[in-house]
Amino acid sequence: MTTVPTSTDEPAAPAEKREYEKPVLSIGVPVGVVVLVAVLSQIPVLVNRVFYYWDDSAAQFLPMWYRLGQRLLSGDFPLLLDTEAWIGGNLTAEAMFGVWNPVNLLNYVLVANFDDLASAGAVVKAEFLVILALGVYFLAREYGASRWACSAVAVAMPFSGFTLYFEASIWIAGLMAFAWVPHFWWAARKLARGRIGTIWPFLFGALCVTVGNPYGLLGVGLVLLVLMIEFRARKAVVRLFALGATVGGVALLVFLPLLGNSKVSWRNSKELFNNTQLVPSLQDYLSSSLPSHVPDIHSFSTISVRMTFPAMYLAWFVVPLLAWLDWSVLRQRWRQLLGVLVIGGVYLVATLGPSNFWMFRWPLRLVEYFYLAVMVLFAVLLSAGLRRDHLRRRAWTTVGALAVTAYLSFSSWPKIAAWHIVSVLLLGVLVALSVIVFRRWGSRPLVAVLHVGTAAALLLQVVWFPINRDVAPYGFPSSVAELKTFASRYPGTMVQVADRDPVIYRGKGQFLEPDTAVWRDILFGNVYRVAGVDTTTSYSGMGFKPFHKALCLNDYGGAKVRECPGDTFANLWAPTEAGVPLADLIKVRTIVVQRALIDSPHVPPGWTVAERTNFVTVLRRVRDMPDWGSARLSRTTPGMKVVEDAMPAQHKESVAFERGAARGPLSLTFARLNWPGYKATVDGRPVEVRNGPGGLVTVDLPADVSAGRLNLTWTPPGLWIGLAGAAAGLLAALVLTVLQRRGPGAKAGNPG
Template sequence: MKIWLNRASVPVGLCVFVALLAQVPLLHNPTFYFTDDSAAQFLPMWHRLGEQLLAGNWPPLLDNDAWMGGNLAAEALFGVWNPVNLANYVLVAGLDDLALAATVVKTEFLVLLALGVYLLCREYGAARWAGAALAVALPFGGFTLYFQASTWVAGLMAFAWVPYVWWSARRTARGQLYAVWPFVFGALCVTNGNPYGVLGVCAVLLGLLLEFWLRKDKRAVYRVLLVGGCVAAVVPLVFLPLLGASTVGLRTGKELFNLGQLVPAFTDLLNLSMPSHLPSIRTFNPNAFRMTVPATYFAWFVLPLLAWLDFGVLRRRWRELTAAFVVAGGYLLLSLGPSNLWMFRWPLRHVESLFLALAVLTAVLLSAGLRTDRLRLRILATGGILLLSGYLAFAAWPKISLRHLFSLALLAGLTALVVLAARRGGRWTGRLSAAVLCGGTAIVLLLQTTWQPYNADVAGYRFPQSTDQLHEQFAKRYRGTTVQIADRGLPGPNGENRDLLFGNMYAAAGVPTLTAYTGMGFKPLHKALCLTFYGGTCRKAYPALFQPTESGRSLADLLRVETIVVQRSLFTTPEVKAPPIPGAKIEPDPLAGLPEPSYPPVVYPGWRVEESNDAVTVLRRIQPLEWSEGRLSQVGAGVRIEADKMAGQRTELVRFSRSGPVESKAELTFARLNWPGYSATVNDQPVAVRNGPAGTVVVELPAGVRSGELRLHWDPPGFKIGIGSALAGLLAALALCVVQFRSRRRTAGDGRFGGFR
């Protein structure tokens, strides 16, 4: 028991320390973890997903009230098959403050990441103090903190599992761990739905294959291959819906080009220890030529301690460190570009995986102890490295020279303390070194979040944080399906917080809306109302709602719209069209023939002005819609609806009867988007489902059927294949465990689990 507690003390202390450090950014910016995509996309939808789970809707694959953003299976990044994610969504639904919820969940994954890095470093023989130092540093690297933790949280949630996959797969290959563990960690990584996580799993498994092949350990190679196959079986469950929906999605091209956006230069990666360095990387702002955050920063001690490390360790152990070299080399190349490589955009996203491999190598080097011979030469070398780092930071932005000078002085002082601990620490060398290394990381974190309290390279949403406030402010005013005719980039006297919301914030407010955030998109609806990915529209979307469609009804009727919110400044500000991208295909404007709308908006028959102020005009439908329990919006002539009810988000049941002749077909239109995967039956006989106006679902009642029940159901493309494949992967992993267990019994006493024989 005492030995176990002694072993657990370092990882437990590490987790507590990282959790405390995760609160440091909040000292200068209380909404640090609630910005950009975290505010517009993730947190509000997490809240909606948590509510669905609490209501018994599992798995939450479809949210009709989010429209273009409602195909949760195809959006993938919400990780609806990941049990850890789902537990967190329930937690978020129970918290009123979205910024607080973001802090809790992101702190959890920063801690998970730190513990995974520690276990991985220990697996490669690093000392506990060295592994802890790198485990504390990596979660607070510039990109991980300012991009993944602050905004692109799906990347953080996937990346946090990669060290566990690496650690568990290597231990399994060596016969020290049951095969179910790398499968579990691999499945947790894959089911997050982030392709960068899948790439990370592939990279570490490839590295391990090469490592054990070079060590001529065929049995270990077979183990890695078998474990990799089990994890790969989970991939169809997550990504087949994405591929299936790509036929109607907006992001369907296989891209290979370089615009230079978020592409770091080699000198930026070289200066990974300078706290004040702001890399000269092109961001989303076309007028910016440098970043506002230290995105390529890794750890303060990596470069300053280079002259004191014994690199002979890497030469002597190169075979068993092959995986780390492979991962580092591969991600170094990916980090340098191109900007768009298939579904992998913005090479800066690869930097943290590069740093993970460097963390393993650095921990191994530190564990061998610092060399303190040739003291004068090493001091001169360290001075040269620091001066070069300082110059690169100065060259990137001379205006903040005082910060660069302070950073140089800090690095020099901390490095001297580490060297002093190595020379004079004796039996306390490891603990003293860990104290300086981890303490230095904390000081640098405090400095950086003081100098750069928020990431100005991404969208700075200022949404309300309280879900109770959102319900009070919006749900009581905007009832039923709501269309917002607005543009986030336009000024307004009340901003976004009183009358307008963008992204998925209406999901947190409990308002069904066509203008939700989407990473996938839906082309027919996008073209019909010129919708943007964050929920904005053009001004002609207003008259487009009321134009008769080929079915004779307006889109407002077919989509069951009950509330329309019209932004004043969208109509009173001169329209500025972005210049076309050179070489890009110019699509015809589907709304070109519509009249130019005016403000105040024309009030069409059946509608009235509910309220109007200096920011918006809100219009409401006068008469209530029929079939309030379902999403049916139009029926063919002679069809009488007796009942229309939804059985969850994916299924709808309609009881009908027909009067008069029934020799011809009749159509029912539903206020649903016709995502690939819909099927319908009438009295248990399959019937056709097709696209209606704006991509709505249209079902044909067959000729000759006078009455019966229509069942409309949606499953994501590859739904059954994905579930079967994932279950097969799990069963295979369990079978491997049985083989290991039996092998262990045959080889009892040698301290190993044995292999797959």
């Protein structure tokens, strides 16, 4: 009966004569991986300049990164709140901007120095593709794979279909989290073996968690759990448990604000259901090596029958070379590979699960985590070299695998049959070349063939599928100078009454190429943040329900025309409990109305038509509002006198007031959303902060107060607990590392 070894030191792999294991290559191979991935990551840009500036990356991430970078350059830190972004301005609750992640912050400063957001996206995303590749390389090395095999899977993994077309192109927060997972896995396993101190996996885990993506947190937790199964020795389990506690302290800092805002957010669903959206099937994995295979997966379009790009692609060599691998390696080393096998199995099952499960939706997002385990196993198998026996049998098996792949791909989308033929021929030539090269010259020339094939497959894919068309093809301007012209056209707080559907959709879910001329007048999401326009049009992953209900907005700041056409504009002028319309309470100076929704909007008293183009009518306030400076106070009880209204930071405001001629109760309303965490004091005396119209911050002053200073501050829910948890985690990791270095049997590991 066999049992899992209890030693924390993993038994060495069977000794083999490998010329590529010379120490001189210890640094050279990882450097080569970095260079090759950095170069290959620019191929999509050569075909499509805005490949990395697409959908959510264009509407949400890059514009906000630019704005956050500007704030950092001006010395504004920490980045807790952006009042000018309204529903998208709760930076800590949104989590996905990773405002506690030092690498993210450095990248925001970098983006703020670019004149073109598409170029900035290409640089930052190439950086994280490189980080991912290095993580895959070191992780595969940790499991005993050879350097040349590790380089092959490390270079291929960043250009797998989902990672490239979804994570890198649009959902960059997912890539940022995923890129750190293999680094954490590698370091945590070395910690379990006693080769490094706790501080290193802690840092990688902290970088992963502080990105703010829940899939990264899930990956960290699963890795720790599986390593505890792989290493049963008490000392290893204690190390891993302590590591989990330290990283968990950082997780409190990131996710407590999100949970604390759940009562005002729409993103608090705990539903479990399956509408088949972005749910792959086992059949889709059979064609994961064919560059032209487009899987039958229901996407975002209501009439979608398949995806529009190779979402399930992994690497050209995985399926074709299966028949040439030495599978006896798994029988010999299954105990050492137990963690990889379990993680791969868990993620495989998860990818086939329901479309929505608590905070997690769209199982396709988990495919890359499954592929990570597959690539590690493949590198271990490939390290033993290709089999030299039963040549004819293996050749026919490969032919059969390619035939099945070709048939499945043709069945999925017959229209591109010519591409399938080219892909199958390419794979056939590459497999034959791989076998011949290995049999004659060995491993080093073989890895060159693998890399050339990866580059060739990538080039074909970006030519055939230059973009992910399953998402919104906004086509926003990427020029910072062009975007900044909106600041002078739309001064002050701006409300935009517009919807993207008439611009980029037709019928039910059929995507159109947007008319880029419209972006001279209308923007959506966070794009206005580049110009510094104070606007209710912003992108939010969590929302603020009272404000959304009041103005009938959606998650990217547009009007919900299908649910309440015209209500966004009408609700601006509806009477409120404060005695003035919402347009006054949020200090609106400019209103932009899409003519496709309301061709001739009513012009209220005190307003004028400042501009009228083919796409919009622009209204501007001509009657002045009370001038209390540049802070957020918008309404007081009639007769009150405001001596001073100052805003030293986005999350702080101070108002000096006098009762003046006011009678009865006194109250103040601010052009701020009442996110959980606001507190107010009058001369040090606590007073209640409540929801005003639209969920705006409203403070009722005590009846016995006739003059004083109101101090309003906002602290994200759980901030101090999170900071204490993160600090305790860091301190504990440092202490544990010192103790581990002084302990008996301490060893130094070499990742290369």
